[in-house]
Amino acid sequence: MDLKLETNRLTLQPFIKEDATRIRDLANDKELSAILGLPHPYELQYAEDWIEMQPKQIKDGVEYPLTILGKEIMEVIGTITLRIDKGNNKGELGYWIGRNYWGNGFATEAVNRVVELGFNELNLNKIWASAVTKNKASKIVLEKVGLKKEGTLRQNRLLHNKYEDIDIYGILRNEYLNES
Template sequence: MQPVFETERLRLRPFELTDARTVQELAGDLAVARTTLSIPHPYTLEAAEQWLTACIGRKDEGDGYPWAMVIKDSNQLIGCMSLNITRPHNHGELGYWIGPPYWRNGYASEAAQRLVRYGFEDLHLNKIWAAALSNNQASWNVMRKTGMALEGEFKQHILKWGQYEDVVFYGMTKGDYEQLTKQTI
Protein backbone atom coordinates (compact mmCIF):
# COMPACT_ATOMS: atom_id res chain seq x y z
CA MET A 1 0.00 0.00 0.00
CA GLN A 2 1.30 3.43 -0.96
CA PRO A 3 1.67 5.69 2.07
CA VAL A 4 0.26 9.19 2.38
CA PHE A 5 2.72 11.85 3.54
CA GLU A 6 2.23 15.27 5.00
CA THR A 7 4.79 18.05 4.90
CA GLU A 8 4.42 21.53 6.30
CA ARG A 9 2.06 22.66 3.51
CA LEU A 10 1.37 19.57 1.40
CA ARG A 11 -0.31 16.20 1.45
CA LEU A 12 1.19 13.61 -0.88
CA ARG A 13 -1.47 11.01 -1.63
CA PRO A 14 -2.03 8.35 -4.29
CA PHE A 15 -3.69 9.55 -7.46
CA GLU A 16 -7.31 8.64 -8.14
CA LEU A 17 -9.08 8.42 -11.49
CA THR A 18 -11.23 11.36 -10.38
CA ASP A 19 -8.07 13.51 -10.61
CA ALA A 20 -8.05 13.20 -14.41
CA ARG A 21 -9.60 16.59 -15.25
CA THR A 22 -7.23 18.51 -12.95
CA VAL A 23 -4.21 16.53 -14.20
CA GLN A 24 -5.22 17.30 -17.77
CA GLU A 25 -5.60 21.01 -17.03
CA LEU A 26 -2.33 21.37 -15.10
CA ALA A 27 -0.07 19.01 -17.03
CA GLY A 28 -1.73 20.10 -20.26
CA ASP A 29 -0.43 23.63 -19.90
CA LEU A 30 2.09 24.40 -22.65
CA ALA A 31 4.58 25.72 -20.07
CA VAL A 32 4.60 22.34 -18.29
CA ALA A 33 5.02 20.37 -21.51
CA ARG A 34 7.84 22.71 -22.58
CA THR A 35 9.83 22.05 -19.38
CA THR A 36 9.38 18.28 -19.02
CA LEU A 37 11.00 15.30 -20.72
CA SER A 38 7.85 13.41 -21.65
CA ILE A 39 4.56 15.29 -21.19
CA PRO A 40 3.02 15.88 -24.62
CA HIS A 41 1.11 18.92 -25.80
CA PRO A 42 -1.79 19.01 -26.28
CA TYR A 43 -2.55 16.73 -23.34
CA THR A 44 -6.05 15.34 -23.64
CA LEU A 45 -8.40 14.16 -20.92
CA GLU A 46 -8.13 10.66 -22.40
CA ALA A 47 -4.33 10.82 -22.08
CA ALA A 48 -4.65 11.93 -18.46
CA GLU A 49 -7.01 9.03 -17.72
CA GLN A 50 -4.62 6.56 -19.36
CA TRP A 51 -1.69 7.98 -17.39
CA LEU A 52 -3.61 7.72 -14.11
CA THR A 53 -4.59 4.12 -14.88
CA ALA A 54 -0.92 3.32 -15.55
CA CYS A 55 0.10 5.09 -12.32
CA ILE A 56 -2.31 3.01 -10.30
CA GLY A 57 -0.97 -0.17 -11.93
CA ARG A 58 2.68 0.74 -11.31
CA LYS A 59 1.91 1.51 -7.67
CA ASP A 60 0.21 -1.88 -7.26
CA GLU A 61 3.26 -3.61 -8.79
CA GLY A 62 5.61 -1.75 -6.42
CA ASP A 63 7.88 -0.25 -9.07
CA GLY A 64 6.48 3.24 -9.26
CA TYR A 65 5.05 5.56 -6.70
CA PRO A 66 3.34 8.64 -8.13
CA TRP A 67 1.87 10.98 -5.54
CA ALA A 68 -0.66 13.72 -6.11
CA MET A 69 0.71 16.90 -4.56
CA VAL A 70 -2.17 18.57 -2.74
CA ILE A 71 -2.15 21.79 -0.74
CA LYS A 72 -3.36 20.78 2.73
CA ASP A 73 -5.32 23.94 3.49
CA SER A 74 -7.38 23.96 0.29
CA ASN A 75 -7.21 20.31 -0.81
CA GLN A 76 -6.15 21.64 -4.23
CA LEU A 77 -4.22 19.23 -6.49
CA ILE A 78 -1.19 21.13 -7.82
CA GLY A 79 1.05 18.52 -9.43
CA CYS A 80 2.82 15.18 -9.24
CA MET A 81 5.89 13.92 -7.41
CA SER A 82 6.98 10.37 -8.18
CA LEU A 83 9.63 7.87 -7.23
CA ASN A 84 10.12 5.18 -9.87
CA ILE A 85 12.04 2.16 -8.60
CA THR A 86 14.45 -0.08 -10.48
CA ARG A 87 14.61 -3.07 -8.12
CA PRO A 88 17.55 -4.95 -9.71
CA HIS A 89 19.77 -1.90 -9.12
CA ASN A 90 18.08 -0.69 -5.92
CA HIS A 91 17.68 2.87 -7.11
CA GLY A 92 14.87 5.27 -7.75
CA GLU A 93 14.24 8.10 -10.17
CA LEU A 94 12.60 11.20 -8.77
CA GLY A 95 10.24 12.86 -11.23
CA TYR A 96 7.82 15.74 -10.90
CA TRP A 97 5.72 18.43 -12.47
CA ILE A 98 3.66 21.26 -11.03
CA GLY A 99 0.96 23.39 -12.63
CA PRO A 100 2.20 26.91 -13.48
CA PRO A 101 -0.15 28.71 -11.04
CA TYR A 102 1.81 27.01 -8.25
CA TRP A 103 5.36 27.60 -9.50
CA ARG A 104 7.96 29.44 -7.43
CA ASN A 105 6.45 28.54 -4.05
CA GLY A 106 8.91 25.81 -3.03
CA TYR A 107 6.28 23.06 -3.26
CA ALA A 108 8.41 20.77 -5.46
CA SER A 109 11.41 21.06 -3.13
CA GLU A 110 9.24 20.39 -0.08
CA ALA A 111 7.72 17.27 -1.63
CA ALA A 112 11.01 16.04 -3.13
CA GLN A 113 12.79 16.22 0.21
CA ARG A 114 10.06 14.07 1.77
CA LEU A 115 10.27 11.45 -0.98
CA VAL A 116 14.06 11.31 -0.83
CA ARG A 117 13.75 10.57 2.89
CA TYR A 118 11.16 7.87 2.14
CA GLY A 119 13.36 6.33 -0.56
CA PHE A 120 16.41 6.01 1.65
CA GLU A 121 14.87 5.39 5.06
CA ASP A 122 11.84 3.24 4.22
CA LEU A 123 12.56 1.68 0.83
CA HIS A 124 16.28 1.31 1.63
CA LEU A 125 17.36 2.45 -1.82
CA ASN A 126 21.05 2.79 -2.54
CA LYS A 127 20.63 5.75 -4.90
CA ILE A 128 18.07 8.33 -5.99
CA TRP A 129 18.56 10.29 -9.16
CA ALA A 130 16.66 12.76 -11.34
CA ALA A 131 16.93 14.19 -14.84
CA ALA A 132 15.82 17.46 -16.39
CA LEU A 133 16.19 19.41 -19.58
CA SER A 134 19.36 21.45 -19.22
CA ASN A 135 17.42 24.67 -19.78
CA ASN A 136 15.01 23.92 -16.90
CA GLN A 137 16.97 25.53 -14.09
CA ALA A 138 13.97 25.49 -11.74
CA SER A 139 13.94 21.69 -11.92
CA TRP A 140 17.60 21.23 -11.17
CA ASN A 141 17.32 23.72 -8.32
CA VAL A 142 14.81 21.28 -6.78
CA MET A 143 17.35 18.49 -7.18
CA ARG A 144 20.06 20.55 -5.51
CA LYS A 145 17.78 21.42 -2.59
CA THR A 146 17.31 17.72 -1.87
CA GLY A 147 21.09 17.34 -1.64
CA MET A 148 21.63 15.78 -5.05
CA ALA A 149 24.79 16.64 -6.97
CA LEU A 150 25.27 17.12 -10.70
CA GLU A 151 26.46 13.85 -12.19
CA GLY A 152 26.61 14.89 -15.82
CA GLU A 153 25.02 16.33 -18.90
CA PHE A 154 24.06 14.31 -21.96
CA LYS A 155 24.27 16.48 -25.05
CA GLN A 156 21.37 16.28 -27.50
CA HIS A 157 20.02 13.33 -25.52
CA ILE A 158 16.35 13.60 -26.43
CA LEU A 159 14.38 14.76 -29.42
CA LYS A 160 11.65 17.11 -28.23
CA TRP A 161 9.35 18.80 -30.68
CA GLY A 162 11.77 18.32 -33.56
CA GLN A 163 14.80 19.67 -31.70
CA TYR A 164 17.54 17.82 -29.84
CA GLU A 165 17.77 18.81 -26.19
CA ASP A 166 20.49 18.37 -23.58
CA VAL A 167 19.60 16.59 -20.33
CA VAL A 168 21.26 17.01 -16.94
CA PHE A 169 21.42 14.22 -14.37
CA TYR A 170 21.60 14.70 -10.62
CA GLY A 171 21.95 12.00 -7.99
CA MET A 172 22.59 11.06 -4.40
CA THR A 173 23.69 7.78 -2.83
CA LYS A 174 22.56 6.47 0.52
CA GLY A 175 25.99 7.39 1.90
CA ASP A 176 25.57 10.96 0.62
CA TYR A 177 22.14 11.12 2.26
CA GLU A 178 23.44 9.80 5.59
CA GLN A 179 26.27 12.33 5.55
CA LEU A 180 23.83 15.13 4.77
CA THR A 181 21.45 14.14 7.56
CA LYS A 182 24.34 14.02 10.07
CA GLN A 183 25.23 17.60 9.12
CA THR A 184 21.70 18.88 9.64
CA ILE A 185 21.12 17.27 13.04
Protein backbone atom coordinates in the same frame (compact mmCIF):
# COMPACT_ATOMS: atom_id res chain seq x y z
CA MET B 1 3.53 0.86 3.30
CA ASP B 2 1.47 4.00 3.82
CA LEU B 3 1.84 6.19 0.74
CA LYS B 4 0.07 9.16 2.26
CA LEU B 5 2.97 11.47 2.99
CA GLU B 6 2.71 14.73 4.86
CA THR B 7 4.89 17.85 4.80
CA ASN B 8 4.19 21.28 6.29
CA ARG B 9 2.13 22.53 3.37
CA LEU B 10 1.51 19.42 1.26
CA THR B 11 -0.04 15.99 1.27
CA LEU B 12 1.40 13.50 -1.22
CA GLN B 13 -0.82 10.52 -1.92
CA PRO B 14 -1.77 7.97 -4.60
CA PHE B 15 -4.10 9.20 -7.32
CA ILE B 16 -7.80 8.51 -7.37
CA LYS B 17 -9.83 8.34 -10.59
CA GLU B 18 -11.41 11.71 -9.80
CA ASP B 19 -7.99 13.42 -10.07
CA ALA B 20 -8.01 13.00 -13.87
CA THR B 21 -9.84 16.25 -14.64
CA ARG B 22 -7.58 18.31 -12.43
CA ILE B 23 -4.46 16.69 -13.92
CA ARG B 24 -5.78 17.47 -17.40
CA ASP B 25 -6.42 21.10 -16.41
CA LEU B 26 -2.94 21.53 -14.91
CA ALA B 27 -1.10 19.65 -17.67
CA ASN B 28 -2.99 21.34 -20.48
CA ASP B 29 -0.54 24.23 -20.42
CA LYS B 30 1.77 25.08 -23.30
CA GLU B 31 4.78 26.03 -21.22
CA LEU B 32 4.56 22.98 -18.95
CA SER B 33 4.03 20.55 -21.82
CA ALA B 34 6.93 22.08 -23.72
CA ILE B 35 9.28 21.44 -20.79
CA LEU B 36 8.00 17.93 -20.14
CA GLY B 37 7.52 16.87 -23.74
CA LEU B 38 3.84 16.14 -23.05
CA PRO B 39 1.32 16.24 -25.88
CA HIS B 40 -0.54 19.52 -26.26
CA PRO B 41 -3.49 19.84 -25.98
CA TYR B 42 -3.42 17.40 -23.07
CA GLU B 43 -6.57 15.28 -23.31
CA LEU B 44 -8.53 13.97 -20.33
CA GLN B 45 -8.01 10.46 -21.70
CA TYR B 46 -4.20 10.70 -21.17
CA ALA B 47 -4.72 11.40 -17.48
CA GLU B 48 -7.32 8.64 -17.17
CA ASP B 49 -5.06 6.08 -18.88
CA TRP B 50 -2.14 7.06 -16.67
CA ILE B 51 -4.17 6.84 -13.45
CA GLU B 52 -5.61 3.48 -14.47
CA MET B 53 -2.19 1.81 -14.65
CA GLN B 54 -0.97 3.17 -11.31
CA PRO B 55 -2.45 0.68 -8.79
CA LYS B 56 -0.60 -2.19 -10.48
CA GLN B 57 2.65 -0.18 -10.66
CA ILE B 58 2.39 0.55 -6.95
CA LYS B 59 1.47 -3.06 -6.10
CA ASP B 60 4.45 -4.33 -8.12
CA GLY B 61 6.71 -1.76 -6.45
CA VAL B 62 7.98 -0.45 -9.78
CA GLU B 63 6.61 3.06 -9.68
CA TYR B 64 5.07 5.31 -7.02
CA PRO B 65 3.09 8.11 -8.70
CA LEU B 66 1.64 10.55 -6.17
CA THR B 67 -0.46 13.68 -6.37
CA ILE B 68 0.84 16.80 -4.67
CA LEU B 69 -2.06 18.33 -2.78
CA GLY B 70 -1.76 21.85 -1.35
CA LYS B 71 -3.22 21.81 2.17
CA GLU B 72 -4.29 25.46 2.10
CA ILE B 73 -5.08 25.49 -1.60
CA MET B 74 -7.12 22.30 -1.04
CA GLU B 75 -6.45 21.15 -4.59
CA VAL B 76 -3.96 18.97 -6.42
CA ILE B 77 -1.17 21.31 -7.58
CA GLY B 78 1.20 18.82 -9.21
CA THR B 79 2.56 15.30 -9.27
CA ILE B 80 5.68 13.45 -8.21
CA THR B 81 6.77 9.93 -9.14
CA LEU B 82 9.50 7.66 -7.86
CA ARG B 83 10.35 5.01 -10.46
CA ILE B 84 12.17 1.99 -9.04
CA ASP B 85 14.98 0.06 -10.69
CA LYS B 86 14.89 -3.01 -8.44
CA GLY B 87 17.95 -4.70 -9.92
CA ASN B 88 20.13 -1.73 -9.02
CA ASN B 89 18.16 -0.67 -5.94
CA LYS B 90 17.75 2.88 -7.12
CA GLY B 91 14.89 5.27 -7.78
CA GLU B 92 14.34 7.95 -10.40
CA LEU B 93 12.40 11.11 -9.52
CA GLY B 94 10.01 12.84 -11.89
CA TYR B 95 7.77 15.75 -10.93
CA TRP B 96 5.92 18.80 -12.09
CA ILE B 97 3.95 21.62 -10.51
CA GLY B 98 1.08 23.48 -12.19
CA ARG B 99 2.32 26.80 -13.55
CA ASN B 100 0.16 28.98 -11.28
CA TYR B 101 1.92 27.48 -8.28
CA TRP B 102 5.57 27.81 -9.35
CA GLY B 103 8.06 29.64 -7.18
CA ASN B 104 6.59 28.81 -3.76
CA GLY B 105 9.02 26.07 -2.79
CA PHE B 106 6.40 23.36 -3.33
CA ALA B 107 8.55 21.18 -5.60
CA THR B 108 11.44 21.33 -3.12
CA GLU B 109 9.12 20.32 -0.28
CA ALA B 110 7.66 17.39 -2.24
CA VAL B 111 10.98 16.12 -3.57
CA ASN B 112 12.47 16.27 -0.07
CA ARG B 113 9.71 14.05 1.31
CA VAL B 114 9.92 11.51 -1.52
CA VAL B 115 13.69 11.28 -1.13
CA GLU B 116 13.05 10.49 2.53
CA LEU B 117 10.56 7.79 1.50
CA GLY B 118 13.08 6.33 -0.92
CA PHE B 119 15.89 6.02 1.59
CA ASN B 120 14.05 5.43 4.86
CA GLU B 121 11.12 3.27 3.79
CA LEU B 122 12.18 1.74 0.48
CA ASN B 123 15.82 1.38 1.55
CA LEU B 124 17.15 2.49 -1.82
CA ASN B 125 20.87 2.93 -2.38
CA LYS B 126 20.57 5.82 -4.80
CA ILE B 127 18.03 8.37 -5.99
CA TRP B 128 18.56 10.21 -9.25
CA ALA B 129 16.81 12.54 -11.64
CA SER B 130 17.42 14.06 -15.01
CA ALA B 131 16.69 17.65 -15.99
CA VAL B 132 16.97 19.37 -19.31
CA THR B 133 20.16 21.42 -18.92
CA LYS B 134 18.38 24.72 -19.61
CA ASN B 135 15.67 23.95 -16.99
CA LYS B 136 17.23 26.03 -14.22
CA ALA B 137 14.29 25.75 -11.78
CA SER B 138 14.37 21.97 -11.75
CA LYS B 139 18.12 21.83 -11.26
CA ILE B 140 17.88 24.27 -8.34
CA VAL B 141 15.21 22.05 -6.74
CA LEU B 142 17.44 18.97 -7.03
CA GLU B 143 20.45 20.80 -5.62
CA LYS B 144 18.44 22.21 -2.71
CA VAL B 145 17.41 18.67 -1.80
CA GLY B 146 21.03 17.54 -1.87
CA LEU B 147 21.40 15.80 -5.22
CA LYS B 148 24.71 16.39 -6.96
CA LYS B 149 25.28 16.84 -10.64
CA GLU B 150 26.90 13.72 -12.07
CA GLY B 151 27.25 14.76 -15.67
CA THR B 152 25.64 15.89 -18.88
CA LEU B 153 24.24 13.69 -21.62
CA ARG B 154 24.72 15.71 -24.76
CA GLN B 155 21.80 16.17 -27.17
CA ASN B 156 20.09 13.31 -25.38
CA ARG B 157 16.45 14.30 -25.98
CA LEU B 158 14.61 15.58 -28.98
CA LEU B 159 12.15 18.12 -27.59
CA HIS B 160 10.09 20.09 -30.06
CA ASN B 161 12.52 19.49 -32.91
CA LYS B 162 15.56 20.54 -30.92
CA TYR B 163 18.15 18.20 -29.40
CA GLU B 164 18.53 19.06 -25.73
CA ASP B 165 21.38 18.32 -23.32
CA ILE B 166 20.29 16.51 -20.17
CA ASP B 167 21.92 16.91 -16.74
CA ILE B 168 21.92 13.91 -14.42
CA TYR B 169 21.67 14.46 -10.67
CA GLY B 170 22.01 11.87 -7.92
CA ILE B 171 22.30 11.30 -4.19
CA LEU B 172 23.64 8.16 -2.55
CA ARG B 173 22.25 6.52 0.55
CA ASN B 174 25.40 7.08 2.59
CA GLU B 175 25.47 10.79 1.65
CA TYR B 176 21.83 11.15 2.69
CA LEU B 177 22.29 9.35 6.01
CA ASN B 178 25.41 11.36 6.85
CA GLU B 179 23.67 14.64 6.07
CA SER B 180 20.40 14.07 7.93
